[in-house]
Amino acid sequence: MADVLQQVVSGIASGGVYALLALALVLIYRSTGVLNFAQGEMAMFSTFICWELLDRGVPYWGAFFLTLAISFVGGVLIERLVIHSVSRSQALTVVTVTIGLLILLNGAAAWIWKGEQRTLENPFPSDTFEVGGVVIAAQDLGIIGVSLAIVLVLWAFFQRTRVGLALRAAALNPESSRLHGVRVSRMLALGWGLAAVLGAVAGILVAPTQGSFDQNLMLPVLIFAFAAAVLGGLDSPIGAVVGGVVLGVVLNLVGAYIDFFADLRLPAALLLILGILLLRPNGLFGRSVVRRV
């Protein structure tokens, strides 16, 4: 039993990372109706920026928050310079552009950082401690704590601030928002900035758990994040968080007890995406779109 609980805790930790990236996907999907395939590569790029800052001697938390700030500006710029120019096109065009961004960012990172394996500093101690027979890694707790803090701050921002309300309104009803003076186009850019910050946190948290990383760090994580977002319902932030944690725990448990499953985690996630889209396209928390005539 203690063993199972141990797997659950570390599952929640990896689920927290999926949840952050899934939240980023949901944030953009809600406001633009488009899946951002470049989300993982944006996060990978942020992770490299953090590595670069640390490499140049910036202390850890300074590098962490500086990376978030740079990522925010980067996300806003991507929306303004790239996405905005195709925003009047069909969703498929915009999706294609995000796939282009994925390839571009991956190539740029490989070029700038030479495609070498890098190691990102781990902010958490490598100790473990025991609670009632369950061995818990400090790193897992740290990841869970940071993810939870980010989710709560984001929730407070959306629910409790004027700009947060305007962001939600712009996503739900852009026409009516404009009539109330909400600058919808700025809100979209803000959404991309926030999504980039979420991705940056996910990348910085996940990189140390992998030992070393290169420009392909986030490709598998993005698949899991997609699965989490689809599981929770693509337009539901709560769904993204729950979906991420559930996926993390389930994958971890199955992987721990079925030997060959470790190699099948990615296909399993893809199968899950397919299954949900076929059987329950709105996921666990998504709203089905009902239009009154």
Next chain:
Amino acid sequence: MPLLELKEVEARYGSVQALHGITLEVAERQVVAVLGANGAGKTTTLRAISGTVRRSGGLLFDGKRLPRSPEAVARLGIAHVPEGRGTFAELSVDENLKLGAYARRDRSGYAGDYEGLLEHFPWLAERRDQQAGTLSGGEQQMLALARAFMARPRLILVDEPSLGLAPLIVKQLFDVLRAWIDEHGMSALVVEQNANVALEHSERGYVLEVGRVAVEGTAAELRGNESVRKSYLGY
């Protein structure tokens, strides 16, 4: 100087021209009705003012040219209650009202206006946390008006408030609109199919026909005009 002045305003949807040169005025503290049949250009006139349709011609607000984007028009103090009411269905009643106040300059005045609002719409207090999409049609129309009020605008544009509502509720809506406007020194331009109710609550009116002003005058003049009476008032 009138608060709002349109001179030969034209507007089109793609290749279809909807307004062929509308000229009208709204003075300070006035309610002006825009009447006419379906397709006459009533809704488009409001949309031309708020910038939600491409328009040309002279549009002056307080003597200055109106900007092109709806956001900027809203920030000048023009609230548009659109066709379909513009309800944020997934948000709570309270959040809808806060969005109404998004563009206002004096944020400290919100609480006072909210109190005033409850005198007209007491039901809002107990429904604060309810999803706005679950309100009845009449309530959503009241909420749409309330959102506009909370912006503390100088001019309110109201599109067909009576649509789909019972006569008693329509009268209540117009009474509240009139009372609020008089109380706060605002003006309103109201598009309405129900010409009787609209003229009862207005100082002046315009009758549109195929994108042009066909008749204009005070409410009394329009009611006295035989062709207006026959076509729009039904007696």
